[in-house]
Amino acid sequence: GEQVEQLPSILRVQEGSSASINCTYENSASNYFPWYKQEPGENPKLIIDIRSNMERKQTQGLIVLLDKKAKRFSLHITDTQPGDSAMYFCAASEGGLSGKLTFGEGTQVTVIS
Amino acid sequence: GALVYQYPRRTICKSGTSMRMECQAVGFQATSVAWYRQSPQKTFELIALSTVNSAIKYEQNFTQEKFPISHPNLSFSSMTVLNAYLEDRGLYLCGAREGGDEQYFGPGTRLTVL
Numbered sequence: 610g611e612q613v614e615q616l617p618s619i620l621r622v623q624e625g626s627s628a629s630i631n632c633t634y635e636n637s638a639s640n641y642f643p644w645y646k647q648e649p650g651e652n653p654k655l656i657i658d659i660r661s662n663m664e665r666k667q668t669q670g671l672i673v674l675l676d677k678k679a680k681r682f683s684l685h686i687t688d689t690q691p692g693d694s695a696m697y698f699c700a701a702s703e704g705g706l707s708g709k710l711t712f713g714e715g716t717q718v719t720v721i722s
Numbered sequence: 723g724a725l726v727y728q729y730p731r732r733t734i735c736k737s738g739t740s741m742r743m744e745c746q747a748v749g750f751q752a753t754s755v756a757w758y759r760q761s762p763q764k765t766f767e768l769i770a771l772s773t774v775n776s777a778i779k780y781e782q783n784f785t786q787e788k789f790p791i792s793h794p795n796l797s798f799s800s801m802t803v804l805n806a807y808l809e810d811r812g813l814y815l816c817g818a819r820e821g822g823d824e825q826y827f828g829p830g831t832r833l834t835v836l
Contacts, residue, residue, distance in 0.1 A: 641823040652815060652829045653766075660823070698765065704823045707773055709756065709781075712766040 611636040613701050615713025623721055628686040630716045632699035635680065641704040642675060642682045647696045647715075657684070660704075689720045724750040726818050728828035735806050736836050742802040743831040745816030751796040752818035756825065757789070761812040769814075772799060803833065811835045 615632045622628045632642075640661035645653035659666045659673045659682065666673050672685040682701075686693055699713040725748040735741045745755060754773045758766040770780040772793040780786055793799040799818075803810050813832050817825040 643823075643825070645827075652827045655824060655826070658824070702823065707754070707771065707776070707779075708823070709768050709771050710766075710817070710825060711768070714765045 611639060611701055611703075611709075611711040613699060613711050613713040615699050615716060617716060618714060619717050619719075621719045621721060622689050624690060625688055628689050628693070628718055628720075630684045630697055630699065630718075631681065632683065632701075632713050633679075633681045634701040634711075636701070636703070637680065638703050639680075639701040641702045641708065642673070643700050643702075643710070644671075644673065644684050645698045645700065645712075647698065649695075653698060686718070689718075691720050691722055694718055694720045724748075724818075724820070724826045726752075726816060726826050726828035728814075728816050728831050730831055731829060732832045732834070734834045734836060737807055738805055740802055740804045741806055741833060742800060743814055743816075743833075745799045745801075745818070745828055747797050747818045747826075750818075750820045750826075752793075752799065753796060753821055754819040755793055755799040756817040756819075757791060757799075757801050758815040758817060759810075759812045760815060760830075764812075766815065769801070806833065806835045808835050 643658035647653040675682045700710045702708040702710045727746045757769040769784045772778040791801045813830040815830045816828045
């Protein structure tokens with residue numbers, strides 16, 4: 610099955626700087642890569658996703674990059690704010706109804722004021 | 723918008739007893755429902771994936787005998803944790819999809835086993 614590795618597990622950044630999280634996957638058939646943000650006591654919320662027909666996607670201070678050759682994708686949070694402090698999870702899926710999501714181990718992001 | 727509700731939000735059960743949790747999709751048709759467990763300090767483990775009109779597929783280490791799932795229609799699913807023990811504690815999440823790739827998660831049911 611799919612395996613997703615996520616690094617780093619802990620990330621502390623200064624407010625206003627960028628935070629980057631990297632994930633790698635093994636299954637070349639994976640074609641859908643969502644990112645979830647989970648705040649303490651809350652469910653994970655989809656914040657951005659990218660499909661295999663794209664290399665870059667940007668929305669509201671978030672950038673995701675996908676390198677299919679290297680089976681690597683990353684999340685970049687630009688101009689971090691205290692509200693960006695949370696756990697972030699990457700995931701990979703073959704897509705479609707029967708495509709299961711395999712999650713990375715998570716990154717605890719703390720934005721320091 | 724697409725919303726997923728889960729109840730109860732928190733539950734405590736005695737070791738060896740069973741606990742049923744429910745998942746409801748509102749605003750979309752939950753054609754596919756996945757149940758995950760997030761154990762303390764861990765990521766999300768997929769328990770099983772249920773797609774309407776298909777058999778429920780359980781992941782390795784999870785069985786129908788331990789985690790029976792019902793997905794009777796496009797808005798509801800339930801899962802029971804039978805004979806719960808300490809290692810079953812955690813946050814149980816329901817993720818539902820309509821037809822695309824996006825999976826929407828409910829708030830989870832947090833299970834504590836005494």
